[in-house]
Amino acid sequence: MSSNKMFDVVKEDLVKLEKEMLAVVQSPIELITEIGTHLVNSGGKRLRPALYFLAVRCGNSVDEKNIMPLAAAIEMIHMASLVHDDVIDSADMRRGTPTANSKWGNQISILSGDYLFAKAFSLIAKQNYSSRVTMILAQLICDLSEGEIIQNKETFRASKDKSEYYARIAKKTANFIAASCELGAIVAKLPEKEIDALRQYGEAIGMAFQITDDLLDLTATQEEIGKPAGNDILQGIVTLPVIHALEVSPNSEELQAILKTRDMSNDLLSRALDIVQATDAVEYARGKVDEYITKAYDVLPSSIPTAVFEAYQLAADSIRIRTY
């Protein structure tokens, strides 16, 4: 995503960020440098820092030295959470690269994740950002963990509770993206009203982003997303389209029974996917994505620079049409 046109405005910031992160993961402990470098070089869309940089570029009185450490902290927190996620999911590959747990084992990966979380706060403290910044970062990790814990607790329960789903993805995904925009706006010293608007923008595209992710898990091919369709169902996680299917499908009871099955056969998984796709579930979820994108457009303050305004619109649009 970062290579796309929409982030041209902050292209140089994103290049600097890579250098900054590689510098930050240097440690007297060789193994830590090695793991950190592997994680940074494994790439990623850098969506959160890109959205952060865009907000930063709305400001006139930005203190340049305050920009990069917070961007690195944001991405390192994201990285740490992915390292722990991959341990939790026993994932071998991420974005075509071996995961830390597949290379160094679960134990070292858990510790490396802890190290990256702490390093993020150490960057923040060193740069003497305000308590407000530390608070937002700490809170988003709390939310992230809460969201994952709820998700984990709810697996194989085939819950039909849409409000539980929305609360979970808000905590797991949208809050982090919202915080990335908000933090940029704070560093840019924007008026509180604009800080709030950019946070709301981030929240809205974050929700759209996660629903799209959940949709792709149902509809994308192995080639597109690097894993077979229906992976969430296999893991016992119900997402918006599936919940909708549980509500409207004539085969709702059969679907519910399948969703509660651990170690599901391929046949059962195919049957579940068929039941979901026979309903308007995909259309329904796409409609929700559109609602959030519209909301994102609506809350974008017209007072910000045109280049940033347009980049934020493109970022929102890119989520709607995302296929991977």
Added chain:
Amino acid sequence: MSSNKMFDVVKEDLVKLEKEMLAVVQSPIELITEIGTHLVNSGGKRLRPALYFLAVRCGNSVDEKNIMPLAAAIEMIHMASLVHDDVIDSADMRRGTPTANSKWGNQISILSGDYLFAKAFSLIAKQNYSSRVTMILAQLICDLSEGEIIQNKETFRASKDKSEYYARIAKKTANFIAASCELGAIVAKLPEKEIDALRQYGEAIGMAFQITDDLLDLTATQEEIGKPAGNDILQGIVTLPVIHALEVSPNSEELQAILKTRDMSNDLLSRALDIVQATDAVEYARGKVDEYITKAYDVLPSSIPTAVFEAYQLAADSIRIRTY
């Protein structure tokens, strides 16, 4: 330890801390409250907050509202690291209570540890402590993770490197205890010289504490420490007395071969323990403990209140005679 006479001076602080921690782990997510409450109620010596409170009580101009949140943050970071340690070691019990991973599984435990780390920083940010405080907390988690990563990487290598051992236990244990004293001194607004002295005191007793821990692992009975003697050897971890035995034993090569063995038989373990105990290894390590305790006595500033001074001396002594 906290119930001992040495911490009488801060007894009320320690009682308040329990309440504070139970309040902090309250979450809208019931499961998180349940896990947090279990962890707080599982007890522990509260050594770090006790040493912190003692330093706080050296001050005349302490801002009372600044005392408790940092104490809770310190103990919650310790708790989080234990939760992750127990996942890493697949431990079922700690201090006679089931571990989080044995009750809720590895996945939820990893996330709960992350949650507790983040909650600690959120407490700090909310109370608006200085960046220096945040920095010390972040740095100690980095050190802790680094120490554990070194330890993990070195397992089953039977390394004879004493400086590697000292560096590892400094990062893993002593830095945290040093930081607890230092943070109390900072909150108490003591002069920099006393802050530094109390940090050094903490560093010294921290080293003594870990060497004693490593000694007990060799010499204590199952009843005393709740696990069979030689547990470190079984896990491939070499400690000071074992390194010393590798240096001086006539059976050094045999010992080295055993230490590299995974899934060791009871006979091999007994043989290793016998080889170590036939040397002056235990005496040697006790000598090192005494050196650190003497250093702790030496650096304690005479300018601090007598009651605290004596409590710190008792705390140091208690490490020397500790049997569990």
